[in-house]
Amino acid sequence: MIYLQLLWVFIKIGVLGFGGGYAMLSLIQHEVVDNYAWMTTTEFADMVAISQMTPGPISINMATYVGYTAGGFGGSLLASFALCLPSIIMVYLIIRLFMSKKNSSLLSNLLKGLKPAIAGLIFAAGLSMMNTQNFVQIGKGENNISIVICVLAFVASYFFKANPILLIVLSGVVGFFVY
Amino acid sequence: MKIVFQLFFTFFKIGAFTLGGGYAMLSMVEKAVVDKKQWIPSDEFWDMIAIVQSLPGVFAVNTALYVGHRIAGRKGAAAAMLGAIIPSIVIILLLATIFREYRDLPVVERIFKGIRPCVVALILAPSLRMIKSAKVTWKTAIIPIAAAFLIWWCKVSPVIVIIAAIAGSLVYAVVIERKMKQTAKKEVEP
Numbered sequence: 240m241i242y243l244q245l246l247w248v249f250i251k252i253g254v255l256g257f258g259g260g261y262a263m264l265s266l267i268q269h270e271v272v273d274n275y276a277w278m279t280t281t282e283f284a285d286m287v288a289i290s291q292m293t294p295g296p297i298s299i300n301m302a303t304y305v306g307y308t309a310g311g312f313g314g315s316l317l318a319s320f321a322l323c324l325p326s327i328i329m330v331y332l333i334i335r336l337f338m339s340k341k342n343s344s345l346l347s348n349l350l351k352g353l354k355p356a357i358a359g360l361i362f363a364a365g366l367s368m369m370n371t372q373n374f375v376q377i378g379k380g381e382n383n384i385s386i387v388i389c390v391l392a393f394v395a396s397y398f399f400k401a402n403p404i405l406l407i408v409l410s411g412v413v414g415f416f417v418y
Numbered sequence: 419m420k421i422v423f424q425l426f427f428t429f430f431k432i433g434a435f436t437l438g439g440g441y442a443m444l445s446m447v448e449k450a451v452v453d454k455k456q457w458i459p460s461d462e463f464w465d466m467i468a469i470v471q472s473l474p475g476v477f478a479v480n481t482a483l484y485v486g487h488r489i490a491g492r493k494g495a496a497a498a499m500l501g502a503i504i505p506s507i508v509i510i511l512l513l514a515t516i517f518r519e520y521r522d523l524p525v526v527e528r529i530f531k532g533i534r535p536c537v538v539a540l541i542l543a544p545s546l547r548m549i550k551s552a553k554v555t556w557k558t559a560i561i562p563i564a565a566a567f568l569i570w571w572c573k574v575s576p577v578i579v580i581i582a583a584i585a586g587s588l589v590y591a592v593v594i595e596r597k598m599k600q601t602a603k604k605e606v607e608p
Contacts, residue, residue: 255580257474261544265569265576273573284534285521289513291540295433295506296443296478303510308518312511319507323499326475330483330495333469346472348594352587354552359565360579361545365538366570373534385535392539397547403540404437407533414532415525 241310242317244275249302249321257350258357260297264364267301272367277309281372292404298322375418384417421490422497424455429482429501434509443478447485457489478502 248270256263271277290300306318374385388410395401428450436443470480486498568574
């Protein structure tokens with residue numbers, strides 16, 4: 240049963256995941272945390288951090304991680320394969336149809352139109368993670384440190400395009416010394 | 419057969435050593451496939467990337483499938499795809515096993531208490547950058563705001579939001595296409 244669920248969830252994500260790994264965050268979060276409760280919101284945040292620090296496509300990393308958490312070794316292989324399955328079919332179709340750059344303009348305009356919505360989707364994933372589980376003890380002094388880390392990391396990432404891995408490592412070091 | 423193995427190892431190396439996701443991988447693929455092995459001419463490669471980029475799914479996998487198929491057919495596509503994803507699967511399986519074993523240790527818990535708010539920032543920042551690069555105006559800002567609000571506050575499934583956005587974008591794409599054709603006609607006529 241769990242295998243069928245994993246298969247269905249990640250095929251869906253493979254079909255609807257326009258705009259790269261980050262765009263899939265919201266989809267994965269909805270299914271994994273809200274729908275099936277395979278992970279808590281904290282585990283989800285930890286998984287995103289680990290997937291980001293690991294080489295390779297972030298969405299494959301997340302699929303493997305979710306699959307492993309929900310269904311062990313078999314689940315991890317199945318989830319990664321399910322995520323690739325729609326790609327296999329679509330790329331094959333595109334090759335068959337001899338698609339050239341000219342008649343792909345509809346596709347790229349579609350993506351252009353989708354972009355603002357995808358950005359909103361990613362933003363929602365971030366907002367959903369801003370809770371008492373990930374931001375330690377709201378109302379107590381310690382919580383301020385969580386907010387400070389978040390704001391500083393945001394400024395470093397948004398304005399200075401700081402390396403995300405470096406930021407994760409640094410905030411891990413801060414956490415080690417502060418908590 | 420040799421070329422199938424070469425494809426596998428090329429993408430295996432890329433999968434094992436590129437940090438930072440699909441787009442960081444692209445320049446490595448170009449270097450390997452276009453410059454070094456000269457399997458595909460540069461202009462064809464970038465035309466192909468333009469198509470693959472607009473497809474849903476894992477960008478690295480789409481690229482691997484296309485390059486593999488272009489060079490060595492179905493076997494090539496399979497080899498390139500497996501090469502791109504196997505390092506991820508192996509590394510994550512290892513890390514997940516270790517992490518689940520040790521995540522309850524106070525030291526690990528402390529470190530991750532620091533990391534979690536950072537992850538939130540690392541999700542919010544690129545989404546705002548995306549809004550900027552999509553040239554969202556005050557009028558069209560309603561789209562990302564509505565999408566985020568529906569999912570975050572109203573708990574609407576992102577599946578529904580994406581499908582609605584695809585429907586809207588399809589209309590937009592068709593209108594743009596028509597406009598482009600009309601302006602092309604006007605330029606030819608006089």
